Amino acid sequence: MENLINLTDINVVYLKLILNSGLAFLIVTLIKWIIKKILDRLHDEKIAYKIYSIVRIVGNIILVIALTVLWWDYVRHIITLISFLSAAFAIAIRDIILNWFCGVYIKIHRPFKVEDRIEINGIKGDVIEISLLGFDVLEVSNKDEFGQSTGVIVNFPNSSVFSGPIKNLSKSFKYVWNEIDVEVDLDSDINLAKKTLYKIVNEIDVIKSIPRKMKNQISEVNTSYRIYYNTYNPIIYTKIDGPRIVLSIRYLIHPKKARYIMSTISNKIYEANKKGEIVLYKGSE
Structure with missing residues (x-):
C-alpha cells in the first residue's frame, strides 16, 4: 500500500475512497449481470425486459447513494465553491438537464411506451427503449401507412417530445x-x-x-x-x-x-x- 501511495503520490484516505468506490461499482455491476443472466432464462421476454429495467434503475440509485455516503465528508467542504460554479455548470450541461426532465415527463405523462408505434420528426417506428436521457426507435419504412421494419435503430434525445407533434398509433387502444x-x-x-x-x-x-x-x-x-x-x-x-x-x-x-x-x-x-x-x-x- 505504501509503495502504491509513493508511486501515485495520492493521500491514503483518498486512495481508500477510490478503491471503495470502485468496489461499490463492481458489486452493483456484478449483481445486475447475475440478475440479467437469470432473467435471460425466462420464456417471457416482456416480463424479463421490464424487471431488468427496474433492476438497472434501482442499481444506479444504490450506487449513487453509496458513492455519496463514501465521499460526503469530503464533498461537503466544496459545496460553497460548487454554488459559485453551478450557474456555469448548468449552462454547460443544459441539454443533459433538459433531456433528464423530459425523461421524467415521458415516464409520468407516458405519451408513448415501449412497443408503441410512433411517428416523430418525420421518422416512424416502434419504441424499443426509453431512458432518462433518450429513447430508441426501430425504424419502419415510410413507403406506405404501415411500413415494414428497416432494421435501423434511431436514437432521439428526450427533448424531442417538445420539438413537434408525436403521432402514436398504439396509445390507449391497439387498433x-x-x-x-x-x-x-x-x-x-x-x-x-x-x-x-x-x-x-x-x-x-x-x-x-x-x-x-x-x-x-x-x-x-x-x-x-x-x-x-x-x-x-x-x-x-x-x-x-x-x-x-x-x-x-x-x-x-x-x-x-x-x-x-x-x-x-x-x-x-x-x-x-x-x-x-x-x-x-x-x-x-
Whole structure:
C-alpha cells in the first residue's frame, strides 16, 4: 500500500475512497449481470425486459447513494465553491438537464411506451427503449401507412417530445382503421362484388376478432378521451369514379399486422377475380 501511495503520490484516505468506490461499482455491476443472466432464462421476454429495467434503475440509485455516503465528508467542504460554479455548470450541461426532465415527463405523462408505434420528426417506428436521457426507435419504412421494419435503430434525445407533434398509433387502444380500394367495372354487379369482399374480409380471423376488443378498449378510455364509432365491423363504401366504381373496404387492424393483412386480402381478391366472383376494373382499352 505504501509503495502504491509513493508511486501515485495520492493521500491514503483518498486512495481508500477510490478503491471503495470502485468496489461499490463492481458489486452493483456484478449483481445486475447475475440478475440479467437469470432473467435471460425466462420464456417471457416482456416480463424479463421490464424487471431488468427496474433492476438497472434501482442499481444506479444504490450506487449513487453509496458513492455519496463514501465521499460526503469530503464533498461537503466544496459545496460553497460548487454554488459559485453551478450557474456555469448548468449552462454547460443544459441539454443533459433538459433531456433528464423530459425523461421524467415521458415516464409520468407516458405519451408513448415501449412497443408503441410512433411517428416523430418525420421518422416512424416502434419504441424499443426509453431512458432518462433518450429513447430508441426501430425504424419502419415510410413507403406506405404501415411500413415494414428497416432494421435501423434511431436514437432521439428526450427533448424531442417538445420539438413537434408525436403521432402514436398504439396509445390507449391497439387498433387503427385501414382501407383498401378495389376498382370494378361500372357495369359490374355491385351487390355481388360487395358480398364477395365482405366474405373475404370476414373470413380473416385476425379482423373478425378485433371489433369486440376495440369496443372494450374504447370503453376503458372514455373517461379520458371523447372517442366513439358508429360501427366497429368491416364496412364497404361505394364511389363512382368515371368509368369505374371504387369499393373502399374499411376495417380495424393492429398497425404491425396491417401490411400482412393487406397482402392476404389482395391475394384473396385476385383469386376471386380469376374465379369470376368479382370483375376488377382493367382500364380503358
